[in-house]
Amino acid sequence: MNMWIVAAAVMAAILAFLLVKPLFEPALSVEADLKGDAPLRNLLDEKERTLRALKDLELDYAMGKIGSEELEPARRALALEAGKLLEEIKRNGGR
Amino acid sequence: MGKIFISLVSLFIVVGAALIYSSTTGTSSLVLLPSELVAKAEAKDLRRIRIGGRVIDPISYQTEPSMVLRFSVKDPKGGEQAVPVVYEGLKPDMFAAGRDVLIDGDFVGGTVRAAKLQTQCPSKYEPAVPGAQQQAPKE
């Protein structure tokens, strides 16, 4: 008659076991850092953005959206920026 | 924030507001219950109204020479004031006495001339639950 109570108890037991298990696993008892290095992360983001901008620039040139007279100065500026960023990243302990 | 950002945003606020304002004033209609309509109109004509009411008998639907649906509506919450409605067009699905309808049109000469008639429904389909207090219908 009270099949559902049995089913509910089984379900609750399985869930409880699966949920609590990670707390007793030695491999997972490590403390993880949740703050991270915000300045470095921003620098890395900017590096990505600069590289992306370089790629976009090449693509826009290939697709005829900018001319060669715009391409070169823009590319030089971006390369310069990328160089600066890489240096700063190195200073901040990144790669 | 850059100059371009600020100017574009302000431009859109101004233009958008003007567009919405002009469209609203030209198309808005009064929302009335049948009893409010009778009280408000006092035999005057009213343009651009929306009536939410409950259909009551008699309903006549002729299809020749053109489709004309005649019926009356009263307040969904009861009340005695019935307003006659004429709708030239196809009888909507599930239209029947006791149903709530939305009517958009004009009130001319004591009759609502409906330009648009909608049966209020599809999802609103809460039957009375026997023996239990009802969940919703407050009408």
Next chain:
Amino acid sequence: MIEFGHFALALAWILAFGASITGVVLGSRAKAQLGQIEVVRRATMAVAACLGCALVALGYSFVTNDYTVQYVWQYSNRSMPWIYKVTAIWGGMDGSMLLWCFLVALFASFVARASVSYPRPLVPALLGFLNTSALFFTSITLFFTNPFRYLKTPVLMPDGNGLNPLLQNEYMAIHPPMLYLGFTGLFIPYAFCMAALASGHLSNDWVRLTRRWTLIGWTFLTAGIVLGGHWAYLELGWGGFWAWDPVENASFLPWLTATAFLHSVMVQERKGMLKLWNVFLVTLTYALTVFGTFLTRSGIVQSVHAFASTDIGWTFLLYLGLIFVVAVALVIRRRHELSPQRTIESLFSREAIFLLNNLVLLSICFAVLWGVMFPVFSEALTGQKQTVGIPFFNAVNVPLFLLLVFLMGVGPVIAWKRSSLRLMVRSFAVPFLGAFVVGVALVWAGVTEFYPVLAYSIAFFVLMTILGELQRGLGAQAAATGAATLAPSNAVALFRRQRMRYGAHLIHFGVLVMTVAITASMAHKVEREFTLSSGEKYSVGRFELELQEFHDEEQANYDAVQAHVALKSLKDGSLLEVMAPEMRFYRKNKENTTEVALRMGQREDVYLVLAGIDETGTRASFKIFINPLQVWLWYGAIIMVLGGFVMALPLPRQATAEERSRGRAEQPA
């Protein structure tokens, strides 16, 4: 069974409650144990499992005709085919809320599953915020709209009340779940965004990780909205597909802001601009999905198909308030990290066009919201309730939409940062000229109304720019690899290399097709009423209709009468199809409905409704709509959804590796 469902629902609530609090608390700490994060992750998945069990329990009660359950009694009966018994789960409010909960939890569990590879500082807060949303909807279901309740009758009911006949339709089987998938999918970007703000991990990570989820939600929402329109078109018998009804608008509002976000997020990813703007868009999108649920379930505005007005409206308002308070508080806390890294340099840049696109979409959103809420506003301000209808929505939205479509042609052709004006003029000259020629040709052909001519011209302009983009892309690809420009392999390579870009073009192309179809069906629709006796004929457009006979039919749950009408070509009299519009009488509910007879064609749809049969049973009245190019609306939507999936599908492994190596090669020394 019903107790088990109730138990599973309650368990889901407890788990969601625990997981949301633990997640947010862990997320606010500097350090956390991996095991603790793993518990929250598992709890998130367990919520979905529990709600899945609850849903199965409810479905089981439906399929086994358990009329001791109030909800089952209300929405099904024995004569319904089993498939409609299953779809009746979301036929009413209680079950649809349960389905909603389940889908929220399902999406949350997918994110939780993927979260092992996410940047760790983001994860606890992310799991927490995913669960706050699940918690809210589970609370509503458990405490206010619980479908697991017994019918309080002294005697056992032999049969159920039955599902509304209009909902006994295959579209109702997939339209609501699609829409809900869209709605619930769009809460994921919100959870990511709030988690990023709460944890302070505001790098590009959340933007990048959230894109696929936004695309998935957006694609489902698009499909859901169009399916709703298709259902209305087939079933409601008024010849149209969109009536700007509050319920339709409720699904459209978050679509607009999600579309805006999909564009502006690219600007943030590439330029570090519009960060605050994107937080606003994401929060607004989520708030609008909640608002949509509120709108359709609170009865604050009159709608053709509002759900029963209930008293749970205040909980939604409370939650909406909470969403904004939390967002504002987090934004204030992180205001320094949200300042833009660059500004827009030129009006002729991709970022400026994207901003314009956002502003147009938000204007449409605001106008629609204004229209929906106008009865409430006007009553509050003037004491007299007023409303606006289709004329208002068309007057405001037609120009804004045309501007949007126009921008769709401009955006992709313009370069990031700053375009060369000289080259821009060159790329736009041919499309502009083409659009002008199309406009003149249309006027010459007799289409003289302003908006249709403008709409077709703009659509042609955008088509030309998209094709131009494709041609230049193929050319550049061919130049780089030495393949022939028009070789299929060249096109395939280009698509694979720049899937996102061409997926977007595909979506834009779908929008174009829809624009043309909507314009045609709005501007050149033909609508006639007529009455025929057997053997009589009526001609309209390039068709002739002849009434042949009546045909009675008896089905399990309804009686029907069909009129067989021969549709012939007016030119040569050849028979195209025998159409059979139908009137139905559902015995159980004593409801009359009409079934439309529809002949879909590439050029136009013939849409025939049987309006009535006279007392003698020999003469029938009909209403006919000729909807030009209607079918292209659905094709356009299919293209859009296809484009969405092309963009949302996971990248094949090789391509990412290849892109990475190319990225390295391009790195300046």
